[in-house]
Amino acid sequence: MTDREVLEMVLDITKKQLRAVEAGEKNIDELVCGFEDVKILIDTQIELEPESGVEKTGVVMPFGKHKGQDIAETPKDYLQWLYKSRGPKDWRQDDPLKAAIEDVLELKAPF
Numbered sequence: 001m002t003d004r005e006v007l008e009m010v011l012d013i014t015k016k017q018l019r020a021v022e023a024g025e026k027n028i029d030e031l032v033c034g035f036e037d038v039k040i041l042i043d044t045q046i047e048l049e050p051e052s053g054v055e056k057t058g059v060v061m062p063f064g065k066h067k068g069q070d071i072a073e074t075p076k077d078y079l080q081w082l083y084k085s086r087g088p089k090d091w092r093q094d095d096p097l098k099a100a101i102e103d104v105l106e107l108k109a110p111f
Contacts, residue, residue, distance in 0.1 A: 059100035071100040079105055 020026040056070045064082075066074045079101050091098045101107070 057100040057103060059096050062097065071097070072104055074104075076105060083107070 017026070056072050059071045061067055061069050061071060061074050066078060071079065083098075083101050083105065
């Protein structure tokens with residue numbers, strides 16, 4: 001489930017809960033319980049791995065179209081292009097971006 005889908009689900013649940021309170025169908029205590037359910041949903045979704053099935057790396061794409069995304073959530077074809085387009089002289093041996101791309105693509109460093 002994408003972040004957007006989670007947010008849309010949370011918004012939908014919240015709107016339904018508020019309408020029920022406004023209509024007198026629920027009291028404020030039930031509303032609080034509903035929000036606790038939403039928090040559980042959010043916490044559950046945060047713990048899930050990205051759609052790619054690869055655990056998040058904690059390394060964020062620092063530039064380009066996918067700036068701000070965890071490397072594990074960046075499209076593999078983009079990562080392959082980036083990895084191949086930079087030569088050995090362009091990568092520092094200890095570059096965390098290089099290491100994260102290698103992990104996601106399951107590569108052994110050629111250099």
